[in-house]
Amino acid sequence: MRFTRGFRSRSGPNADSARVPPGQYATDGFPVLSAGPTPHTPLADWTFTLRGLVDTPISWTWDELRALPHETVTVDIHCVTKWSKLGTSWTGVSLDTLLDGVDTAADYALAFSDGGYTTNIPLADLTDGQAWIAFEYDGEPLEPVHGGPARLLVPHLYFWKSAKWVRGLELGDDDVPGFWEQYGYHNYGDPWKEQRYAGD
Amino acid sequence: MEGTAVRRRLNWQTGTVEELVSETPRTRSIRLGLPCWSGHRPGQHVDVRLTAEDGYHAQRSYSIASAPEDENLVLTVERLDDGEVSPFLVDELRTGDELELRGPIGGYFVWETARGGPLLLVAGGSGVVPLRAMLRHHRASGSAVPVRLLYSARSLPDVIYRDELTRLTGNNAIDVHFTLTREQPVGWRGYRRRIDRELLAEVAWPAVDRPLVYVCGPTDFVETAAAALVALGHEPGRIRLERFGGTGGSA
Numbered sequence: 001m002r003f004t005r006g007f008r009s010r011s012g013p014n015a016d017s018a019r020v021p022p023g024q025y026a027t028d029g030f031p032v033l034s035a036g037p038t039p040h041t042p043l044a045d046w047t048f049t050l051r052g053l054v055d056t057p058i059s060w061t062w063d064e065l066r067a068l069p070h071e072t073v074t075v076d077i078h079c080v081t082k083w084s085k086l087g088t089s090w091t092g093v094s095l096d097t098l099l100d101g102v103d104t105a106a107d108y109a110l111a112f113s114d115g116g117y118t119t120n121i122p123l124a125d126l127t128d129g130q131a132w133i134a135f136e137y138d139g140e141p142l143e144p145v146h147g148g149p150a151r152l153l154v155p156h157l158y159f160w161k162s163a164k165w166v167r168g169l170e171l172g173d174d175d176v177p178g179f180w181e182q183y184g185y186h187n188y189g190d191p192w193k194e195q196r197y198a199g200d
Numbered sequence: 201m202e203g204t205a206v207r208r209r210l211n212w213q214t215g216t217v218e219e220l221v222s223e224t225p226r227t228r229s230i231r232l233g234l235p236c237w238s239g240h241r242p243g244q245h246v247d248v249r250l251t252a253e254d255g256y257h258a259q260r261s262y263s264i265a266s267a268p269e270d271e272n273l274v275l276t277v278e279r280l281d282d283g284e285v286s287p288f289l290v291d292e293l294r295t296g297d298e299l300e301l302r303g304p305i306g307g308y309f310v311w312e313t314a315r316g317g318p319l320l321l322v323a324g325g326s327g328v329v330p331l332r333a334m335l336r337h338h339r340a341s342g343s344a345v346p347v348r349l350l351y352s353a354r355s356l357p358d359v360i361y362r363d364e365l366t367r368l369t370g371n372n373a374i375d376v377h378f379t380l381t382r383e384q385p386v387g388w389r390g391y392r393r394r395i396d397r398e399l400l401a402e403v404a405w406p407a408v409d410r411p412l413v414y415v416c417g418p419t420d421f422v423e424t425a426a427a428a429l430v431a432l433g434h435e436p437g438r439i440r441l442e443r444f445g446g447t448g449g450s451a
Contacts, residue, residue, distance in 0.1 A: 002298065002300060003251050003253050004252070004298070004300070007250040007258075008252050008253075009256030023249075031419065032419045032423070032443060034443075035308050035441060036437070036440065037426040037429070037436045115436060116437065184307060197209075197210045197305065198209070
């Protein structure tokens with residue numbers, strides 16, 4: 001191991017190591033990252049759609065989505081830019097609920113968002129209580145700057161996979177790289193394996 | 201979106217600090233000698249990793265301040281007072297020290313001559329760093345693309361690359377505007393307020409000219425500037441954003 005002359009750890013080794021993945025640090029703030037301007041889609045025009053490898057695409061309006069069973073979860077989130085935020089509280093509809101009764105042979109999903117953002121995730125990572133369409137953060141409506149009215153929440157992957165301003169999933173056989181994945185970020189993005197960039 | 205698939209592995213490498221330049225009381229440029237740098241594109245960043253003797257690691261991302269055409273890689277780092285890495289880089293690092301990094305990273309917040317223009321660069325504080333790489337690339341490549349830079353800083357002593365940017369104003373293709381939000385020197389003829397819609401309307405090309413826009417700065421600055429540009433009719437797809445500010449309490 002190569003030491004950096006004069007650099008001392010502030011918190012000592014292994015601080016929070018059970019909850020903070022390698023190369024990350026815990027923060028109390030909630031930094032914002034997005035590549036383009038924040039979109040503002042009126043709720044009357046908002047839909048969430050499952051399309052692609054399904055018999056018929058399915059859409060929910062905002063009111064229909066809000067009428068589905070929802071849950072509040074407390075999870076740790078990890079951004080590839082190195083911050084982690086522990087114990088964040090989100091309310092939303094589980095992808096299990098949305099995918100219930102959907103007959104698909106797809107292995108992959110490409111989430112798509114207002115503003116043109118996309119990100120790819122194996123379908124197996126979106127089911128079994130691992131992912132939500134979240135519309136509240138800490139008991140309040142999700143602010144546009146943090147992805148409101150609704151964002152995907154997949155906390156076990158780096159947070160760029162939790163697409164802000166999400167409008168649907170394109171289901172398919174093939175793993176199609178999304179926005180950051182095309183720019184060299186890791187295709188899967190497991191923070192515990194520190195899969196930040198392609199090849200990690 | 202022009203996807204530029206970078207699929208090679210980004211390995212850590214150890215650079216040597218060749219020169220340190222204090223740009224402002226809070227910022228320092230670090231010129232590095234690197235064993236195997238494959239080049240970068242203007243606007244990209246690197247990850248820096250510090251390792252303490254007890255094995256503790258800290259990683260952060262820093263924008264590249266140099267142009268691809270420059271001989272050495274240069275990072276410019278601003279000290280965040282509650283930071284863990286930036287105070288070390290700004291206050292403790294010495295010439296001859298070794299520094300681990302990997303990159304280049306990113307590919308969306310990139311401008312190259314071939315993308316054309318006109319080019320509008322909007323900087324808040326040390327958000328000027330990746331934009332400076334674009335300006336140096338513009339000059340080094342002999343680009344004729346018209347450029348406007350609008351740079352918001354607290355005071356004149358807080359302006360990073362002040363001499364270099366002031367000299368650029370002599371270049372026919374480049375127009376530099378400063379706004380000093382807290383403190384202005386006597387006789388200051390530039391702007392003296394935070395960036396808002398009216399200021400952008402004055403400085404930016406009209407939306408009908410379809411400039412390519414790059415905004416970099418703290419989150420609130422970027423959010424304000426981007427929303428104002430959209431309100432002025434600029435296409436969201438032509439506005440690229442980069443934010444920094446570590447973990448500040450942005451809501």
